[in-house]
Amino acid sequence: MTDTAAPVSPGMSPGTYPTRWKRPPQMIKSRFWRYALAIGALVWLVLALGTIEVNWQRVMVGMERGQRFIAGFLQPDFTTRWRDISTGLIESLTMTLTSTVVGVLISIPIGIGAARNVAPRWIYAICRGIIAVSRALQEIIVAIFFVALFGFGAFAGFLTLTFATIGFIGKLLAEDIEDIDESQAEAIRATGASWFQLINYAIQPQVMPRLIGLSLYRLDINFRESAVIGIVGAGGIGATLNTALNRYEYDSAGAVLLIIIAIVMISEYSSGYLRRWVQ
Amino acid sequence: MSVTDIPAAERPVWHHRTLLGRLAIYAGWLGLVALFVWCWNIMTERTMWVFVYDAPHAAADLASRAWPPRWSYMDRLWQPLWDTINIATLGTLLGIVLAVPLAFLAASNTTPSRMILRPVALFCIVASRSINSLIWALLLVSILGPGILAGILAIGFRSVGFIGKLLYEAIEETDIAQIEAITATGATKAQILNYGIVPQVLPSFYGISVFRWDINIRESAILGLVGAGGIGAQLQASLNVLAWPQVTLIILVILATVVVSEWVSARVRHAII
Numbered sequence: 001m002t003d004t005a006a007p008v009s010p011g012m013s014p015g016t017y018p019t020r021w022k023r024p025p026q027m028i029k030s031r032f033w034r035y036a037l038a039i040g041a042l043v044w045l046v047l048a049l050g051t052i053e054v055n056w057q058r059v060m061v062g063m064e065r066g067q068r069f070i071a072g073f074l075q076p077d078f079t080t081r082w083r084d085i086s087t088g089l090i091e092s093l094t095m096t097l098t099s100t101v102v103g104v105l106i107s108i109p110i111g112i113g114a115a116r117n118v119a120p121r122w123i124y125a126i127c128r129g130i131i132a133v134s135r136a137l138q139e140i141i142v143a144i145f146f147v148a149l150f151g152f153g154a155f156a157g158f159l160t161l162t163f164a165t166i167g168f169i170g171k172l173l174a175e176d177i178e179d180i181d182e183s184q185a186e187a188i189r190a191t192g193a194s195w196f197q198l199i200n201y202a203i204q205p206q207v208m209p210r211l212i213g214l215s216l217y218r219l220d221i222n223f224r225e226s227a228v229i230g231i232v233g234a235g236g237i238g239a240t241l242n243t244a245l246n247r248y249e250y251d252s253a254g255a256v257l258l259i260i261i262a263i264v265m266i267s268e269y270s271s272g273y274l275r276r277w278v279q
Numbered sequence: 280m281s282v283t284d285i286p287a288a289e290r291p292v293w294h295h296r297t298l299l300g301r302l303a304i305y306a307g308w309l310g311l312v313a314l315f316v317w318c319w320n321i322m323t324e325r326t327m328w329v330f331v332y333d334a335p336h337a338a339a340d341l342a343s344r345a346w347p348p349r350w351s352y353m354d355r356l357w358q359p360l361w362d363t364i365n366i367a368t369l370g371t372l373l374g375i376v377l378a379v380p381l382a383f384l385a386a387s388n389t390t391p392s393r394m395i396l397r398p399v400a401l402f403c404i405v406a407s408r409s410i411n412s413l414i415w416a417l418l419l420v421s422i423l424g425p426g427i428l429a430g431i432l433a434i435g436f437r438s439v440g441f442i443g444k445l446l447y448e449a450i451e452e453t454d455i456a457q458i459e460a461i462t463a464t465g466a467t468k469a470q471i472l473n474y475g476i477v478p479q480v481l482p483s484f485y486g487i488s489v490f491r492w493d494i495n496i497r498e499s500a501i502l503g504l505v506g507a508g509g510i511g512a513q514l515q516a517s518l519n520v521l522a523w524p525q526v527t528l529i530i531l532v533i534l535a536t537v538v539v540s541e542w543v544s545a546r547v548r549h550a551i552i
Contacts, residue, residue, distance in 0.1 A: 044368075048365040048368065048369055049369075051361075051362065051365060051427065052426075052427050052428050052431070053426060053427070053428075054423075054426070054428055055424055055426070058423070058424035059423055059424065061424075062421070062422040062423050062424055063422070065421060065422050066422040069418065069421075069422065090321060091322065093318075094318035094319070094321045094322040095322055097314065097315065097318045098315060098318050098319050098322055101311070101315050136534055136537060136538070137530075137534075138497060138500070138501055138533070140413065140501045140504065141501065141530060141533070144518065145341075148337070148341060149334045149337050149338050149341065150330055150331050150334050151326075151327050151330035151331070153325060153326055153327070154322045154323070154325070154326065155322070155323060155326040155331060158322060224409065224411060225411075227411065227414065228411045228413050228414065231413060231414075231417065231504070231505065232504065238414075241414065241417070242417065245417055245418070245421055248421075253418075257410065257414070260409060260410070261405070261406055261409045261410070264405075264408075264409035265405055265409065268405075
């Protein structure tokens with residue numbers, strides 16, 4: 001045994017500390033792939049940047065509009081179009097609440113059906129299918145179809161948001177049910193409980209706080225989405241914003257945007273607070 | 280006296296909550312139902328129920344017109360699809376470039392000034408997050424004119440808030456011991472950042488970026504609806520002329536792209552973390 005104070009590592013004479021910092025191991029080990037990826041990324045970047053076409057004359061004209069927009073944002077005009085803004089806002093808010101409530105109510109059975117530990121296999125497959133379809137389709141695309149089927153207005157928006165809520169809550173609820181503490185379910189089963197009693201006494205108490213938290217979170221998201229689906233005709237504040245921009249009324253558009261930002265901030269903070277209080 | 284001495288009818292029954300607690304919960308549910316009914320009435324005030332009752336008929340009609348998809352239209356979709364992917368990727372890169380400095384300004388342990396810069400950075404992040412990329416696109420198209428550039432900027436501006444928020448939370452959660460060790464060697468501020476904080480947040484940074492790229496692919500597919508380039512422009516053109524077989528094909532292409540991007544991002548995140 002050598003009598004050294006310093007730690008000995010292979011490749012170093014005993015008694016010396018490393019004086020240089022060594023780079024931690026690379027993510028991609030093979031040198032060839034590192035260079036190949038870097039060159040590929042560079043080629044792609046050049047190609048992609050090459051496809052951008054900028055019409056500078058149009059941009060010059062637009063810059064003036066941009067200035068007016070910034071001016072409108074700094075000096076928003078709430079009064080001129082207040083009737084339109086308040087109608088849009090009320091539509092958005094009511095649409096948000098009703099679609100969240102209905103969406104959560106529908107997604108509870110679907111979420112239970114999509115949990116592997118409480119549902120038979122064929123129900124599991126159907127419910128997972130519903131969730132996958134709802135999650136894969138964009139809100140905007142769904143809204144286009146619902147507007148085509150149900151006519152313009154808040155009802156199509158309500159259906160769109162409900163449809164999107166089902167996928168979101170259903171998936172998270174199903175994962176939550178799959179993650180429960182099995183011993184409680186075991187204990188309830190041992191008493192000879194029926195399937196409904198199992199759900200009510202073993203599953204529901206465990207997932208309820210999280211379900212309430214998720215619903216509040218979805219309420220928040222639904223409001224944000226309700227500001228967007230109006231662009232394709234599904235009602236709400238998005239329709240007002242779209243109209244204001246089409247009329248080049250940037251001060252009204254600025255007012256709408258400020259209202260959206262304010263409501264999103266308020267709802268984000270209050271839903272965060274409520275979620276902490278519930279859990 | 281034990282419980283059995285009390286006659287069965289008078290024995291106390293165990294309840295989960297007190298009477299008042301139960302009443303409060305019932306009142307809460309009642310309030311929610313009342314709020315729902317009230318909102319429902321306001322929302323459906325202007326609904327044309329004729330259209331709603333007609334919907335099953337309309338749906339059958341639409342389905343008969345939209346099927347089968349017009350496969351030959353695929354030739355004209357490759358270019359917009361390439362544009363869509365470019366919008367998403369370049370937009371993500373722009374978002375990363377803008378979000379990284381913002382995140383360091385917004386994190387309470389790295390911010391240079393807690394009083395001025397931190398609130399400003401936080402406001403930028405919240406403002407970017409609360410405006411959907413479609414609304415950003417709407418604004419930018421009216422300023423820059425229709426085209427890919429507006430799409431890239433819209434995606435970038437929306438991504439700033441998302442990446443910035445997750446990254447500054449990651450920076451705030453870094454392990455203080457490692458930073459202290461670096462500080463104890465007499466390192467400068469920049470060296471502390473480079474050797475103490477960056478290595479700790481790098482994995483979550485990659486994860487966040489890839490995650491956002493995946494979301495951006497979905498979002499860039501619809502930006503064309505408001506004129507910001509990509510496959511959405513084709514969708515809008517087909518919708519305007521009611522060419523439903525083309526709409527079906529475009530939606531199938533978007534779905535396939537989304538599935539592929541989700542698979543890629545899942546693989547990459549799995550490899551990193």
